[in-house]
Amino acid sequence: MQQESLEVATRNAATALAGAIEATRESRSLDSVVRSVVIAAIATVVLFALLWGLRWIRQAIERWLVRVTQAQTDALRAHRVEFVRQDRMIWFARTTVKTFHRILILLLLYEWVSLVLAQFPYTQVWSAHLNGFLFGLVAGIGSSILNAVPGMLTALVIFFIARFVGRMLDNFFEGVRTGQTKVSWLDPEVATTTRRIAKAIVWLFAFAMAYPYLPGSHTDAFKGVSVLVGLMISLGASNLIGQAGSGLILTYARVFRRGEYVSIGEHEGTITDLGMFATRLLTGQGEELTLSNSLVLGAVTKNYSRTVNGPGYILEVTATIGYDTPWRQVHAMLIEGARRTPGVLTTPAPQVFQMSLSDFYPEYRLVCQAIPTDARPRVVFLSALHANIQDVFNEFGVQIMSPHYFKDPQDPKIVPQGQWFTPPAERPNPKME
Known part of the structure; x- marks a missing residue:
């Protein structure tokens, strides 16, 4: 066994030595060098010819793809609606062709370098390494693809x-x-x-x-x-997850819905979008506010639309009138102003509440429900209600003022019983009492 191994090693060494001697002889031979240069020149000419041919083929394919793409996209158009953007499709087709063209150019240059290096004895080793690297790379990629197919x-x-x-x-x-x-x-x-x-x-x-x-x-x-x-x-993502959690709570708790008029903290407007991370409000001045859901969840929310039977909202008007004005008259004038405003519901009827009895005046609050006859913001509707209330008060000669006193008035600020039902207040029907 050792003798056979020695003979094999001797034979291999002799072969390698003979190859080296032959390579040295060829490298010193003028005919061999001239032949290698001629082959390299021919390979270069063929390379330029192939590159020119590839360029011509690429341009021809691009023109054909552009014509086909334009024809297909024109066929997909219906009633002037473009389902697929023609410029995007043309760009994609041209990019694909150019990509393949560049890959082929790189392969041709790689093979040209390998062929030229193989013609000269001193660079034949580099040529062998280049070919081995390319074949190994292709084989490795192919093997990886085949192994990845089942997965x-x-x-x-x-x-x-x-x-x-x-x-x-x-x-x-x-x-x-x-x-x-x-x-x-x-x-x-x-x-x-x-x-x-x-x-x-x-x-x-x-x-x-x-x-x-x-x-x-x-x-x-x-x-x-x-x-x-x-x-x-x-x-x-800690803050992001918190915002998403707040959005889910607001959504499933149904705190408010799109189209409802709400007050969130110091902000007031119509809900236009209820997202997972933010809520958008459209104010009466046409401003769009974006509030984070964590802010919305932590604020006090007033919903002016939830109890209204329809796409409307609740209107509230607060007024302070002196004690010398009959409260029944104030109630009647506030309700009359609401009745004159288009869109205010008669059922349920507007109501007036006396919220407090302050030192100088009582505080009245008119509450009514309104469904706009047209698409109007709540602030526009509220402005019309304020205007009608002012007209009613002016018609009956009552000032909308809040008196303040620095000393006791000469006359007591009371309403005589005979003036309790000053118009537009109506005396109750005895049969109904």
């Missing part, structure tokens, strides 16, 4: 099942939202939000199931990126 198929099946479940959830929650499906545990108003949450859970579960089957999921690089992403989320 990718498994992951695709999992994602396909998740998509199927997602479509089932879409149909179910859409039926709940439109009222076609009746369930006791879900309100139609929160069906859309519940659908999004359910689909997010389904896809997160599907990703967790498919993760081990994804190519490269077991590599250290993939694990490092996963840890980095998890660390970034845990450090930077």
Whole structure:
């Protein structure tokens, strides 16, 4: 055995020595050098010819793809509605062709360098390394793709099942939202939000199931990126999660709905959007306010629309009138001002409450419900109500003033009994008492 090994080693050494002697002889041979230079020149000419041909083919394919894309996008247009943007499709087609063209150019240059290096004895080793690297790279990529196919198929099946479940959830929650499906545990108003949450859970579960089957999921690089992403989320998403939690509480507690007129802290307006992270209000001055859900959840909220039977809101007017004005007259004038305002409901009827008896005057509050006859902000409606109340008070000669005294008045600020039912106040019907 040792003798055979020695003979094999001797034979290999002799072969290598003979190859080196032959390479040295060729490198010193003028004919060999001239032949190598000629072959390299021919290869260069062929390279430029191929590059020119590839460029011509690329331009021809681009023109053909542009014509086909324009024809197809024009066919997809219906009633001047563009379903697919033509410029985007043309850009995508041209980018795809250019990408393949550049890949082919790189391959041609790589092979040209390898061929030229192979013509000279001193650079033949480099040529062999280049070919070996290219073939090894292609073989490695091909092997990785083949090994990843079963896992990718498994992951695709999992994602396909998740998509199927997602479509089932879409149909179910859409039926709940439109009222076609009746369930006791879900309100139609929160069906859309519940659908999004359910689909997010389904896809997160599907990703967790498919993760081990994804190519490269077991590599250290993939694990490092996963840890980095998890660390970034845990450090930077605490406020985000708090906002989302507040949004869910507001949604499922049904504190308010879109279109309702509310007061949140010092802000007042109509709810235009109730999102997971923020709530938007449209004020009477046309300003859009964006409030974080955590701020909304922590503030005192007044809802002026919840108790109104329709798309309206509650109107409140506070006025302070002196004690020398009959309270029955003030009640009647405030109610008359509400009746003159278009859109104020007669059922339930406007009501006036005496909220306090201050030192110099009582405080009256008119409360009524209104459904606008047209799309008007609450502030415009309230302005019209104020104007009508002023007209009524002016008609009956009553000043809307709050007296303040520095000393006792000469005459007591009382209303004689004979003036208790000063118009527009009406004396109660004895038959009804």
